[in-house]
Amino acid sequence: MIPLRLVLTPALVVAGLILSMVIATAAKAPHPQEEDPLTGVRVALPASWTGTTTPSEAMEILVLAGHADSQGIEGAGTAGAAVDRGGARPMDPRMRDELFWNRRVRDAVVKTGQARGLKILSYEPDQLTIPNEEDPRTNWSVGRRHHDAGGYALEIHFDAYGNHGVGSGLIPNVRSPATRIDESLALNFGRYPISFRGGLGAPRRGISILEIGKLEGQLERKLRDPQSRNAVVAALALRIVDAIEMGIGRTSANQWLSSPPDADDNAPQETDRRTNAEDG
Numbered sequence: 380m381i382p383l384r385l386v387l388t389p390a391l392v393v394a395g396l397i398l399s400m401v402i403a404t405a406a407k408a409p410h411p412q413e414e415d416p417l418t419g420v421r422v423a424l425p426a427s428w429t430g431t432t433t434p435s436e437a438m439e440i441l442v443l444a445g446h447a448d449s450q451g452i453e454g455a456g457t458a459g460a461a462v463d464r465g466g467a468r469p470m471d472p473r474m475r476d477e478l479f480w481n482r483r484v485r486d487a488v489v490k491t492g493q494a495r496g497l498k499i500l501s502y503e504p505d506q507l508t509i510p511n512e513e514d515p516r517t518n519w520s521v522g523r524r525h526h527d528a529g530g531y532a533l534e535i536h537f538d539a540y541g542n543h544g545v546g547s548g549l550i551p552n553v554r555s556p557a558t559r560i561d562e563s564l565a566l567n568f569g570r571y572p573i574s575f576r577g578g579l580g581a582p583r584r585g586i587s588i589l590e591i592g593k594l595e596g597q598l599e600r601k602l603r604d605p606q607s608r609n610a611v612v613a614a615l616a617l618r619i620v621d622a623i624e625m626g627i628g629r630t631s632a633n634q635w636l637s638s639p640p641d642a643d644d645n646a647p648q649e650t651d652r653r654t655n656a657e658d659g
Contacts, residue, residue, distance in 0.1 A: 415547065417601070417611070418592030421569035422548035428573045430551065430562030434531060436627050440499040440560075441525040442488050443518045443586065444481035445536035448504040450474045456481070460540035460595035461603060470603070474507060477594055480602055480612075481535045484591065487616035488535070495620060512580070519584050526552065526585025531560055534581050534588050540595035547592040550575050554585035560626030561587055567622045591615060 414420050446456035456477035461467040470479040485501050492499035502521050509517050522532040532552070538544035548569030551557040557573070568589060573582075581588050592598045601607045 415592070416597075417614070418547045418568070418598055419596055420546040420593065422546045422571050422590070424545065424572050424575070426565075426570040426572045428551060428557055428570070430557035430559050430565065430626075432556045432558040434558050434560055434627050436629070437498065438627070439525070439530040440492065440497060440623065441522060441530055441532045442485050442492075442499065442501045443522055443532065443534040444478060444485040444501075444503070445518070445534045445581075445588070446475065446478045446481065448506065448509040448514075448517045450478065450507040452508060452510060457537065457539040457543070457594050459537075459599055460593075461599055463540070467603070477537045478507075480537055480594070483612050484615050484619075485535045487612045488619050491613075491616045491620045492623065495624065497620070497623065499623075519580060519586070522581065522586035523554075523584035526554060531558060532586040533560075533564075534586050536588055536590050537594040537598075538590045538592060540593050540599075544590075544593040544595075545571070546590070548590050550579065550582055550588040550590070552582045552585045552587045553578055554583065557587075558626065559628075560623055563622040563626040564589055564619070566625075567618060589619070 446454070449455050450473065456475045457463075458469065459476040462469055462476055470476050482503075489499050489501045502518070504516050504518065504521075506516070511517075512519055514520060518534060522534065525532045538546060546569060548571045549561055549564040550571040551561040551565075551573055553573060564587070568591070571588075571590070579588065598611075601611045
C-alpha cells in the first residue's frame with residue numbers, strides 16, 4: 380500500500396481524506412469489469428498477450444508525455460470533458476488538457492522513481508508542434524532510439540471522454556516482446572489488445588502506452604481541483620512506480636488482483652498519427 384506520508388502534505392490534508400479510496404486502490408487494482416474509484420472504467424476489449432520478458436534493475440526507463448510534440452496537429456490528444464462539454468478554460472492555453480496532465484504525471488513518475496533508486500528519466504521535445512513525425516526530436520523518434528538501445532520506453536496518456544474513449548489500460552510495444560513491466564502495469568490499470576486500432580504509432584516504435592483513465596468524471600474533477608490535484612498526481616505516480624518496481628522484481632505481484640489475458644487480441648482497425656485526436 381502507498382505510505383500515506385508520501386501522498387499527503389500539510390496543505391493537502393483535505394485532499395488526503397478525499398483520496399483515501401485512491402490510496403487503497405493503488406495497492407489493489409479492481410477486477411477489469413469494475414470501475415476504479417479514481418481512474419474510472421478500465422478497458423474491456425479482448426487481449427491475449429502476457430508480458431514475460433524480465434528486465435533488469437539496470438534497465439533505463441524513459442517516460443514520455445503523450446502528444447508533447449503534436450499540439451495543433453490532428454492527433455493532439457483530448458481536451459477533456461470539462462473543456463469540451465463544460466466550457467471550462469484549458470489548464471494551459473498553449474495545449475490540450477491531456478498534454479498538461481500527461482506532463483504533470485510524467486514528471487511525478489520520474490521524480491518518485493528516482494527517489495526510489497530507479498534508473499528513470501524523462502524527455503521533453505523542444506517544441507510543442509513538430510509536424511514531421513520522423514523528426515529526431517519527436518517522442519516517437521527518441522523513444523524508438525531508447526528502446527533499440529536496450530531501454531524501456533513508456534508514454535503517459537489520458538483517454539478521451541465518453542464514447543470516444545475506452546478506459547484505462549496498458550498498450551504494449553510491438554517492436555519487441557512485452558516485458559514484465561508491461562505485465563505489471565496491465566495488472567494494475569488494465570490490458571489493451573496488442574493490436575489496438577491496428578497498431579498505434581508509438582507501440583510500433585517500441586514505446587508502450589499507458590492510458591491512465593478517461594479525462595472526465597471524478598478523475599478530471601480531482602485533477603482540476605487545486606485542493607486535490609497534487610495528491611492525485613502523486614497517487615497516480617506512486618501507483619505507476621509501484622508497478623514498474625513489481626515488473627523488475629522489487630516487489631511481490633501478490634498485492635494486486637490479476638487482469639488475465641483474454642481469448643483473442645482483435646480490436647477495431649483504425650489508422651492513427653500520433654494517436655487519434657479524440658483518443659487520448
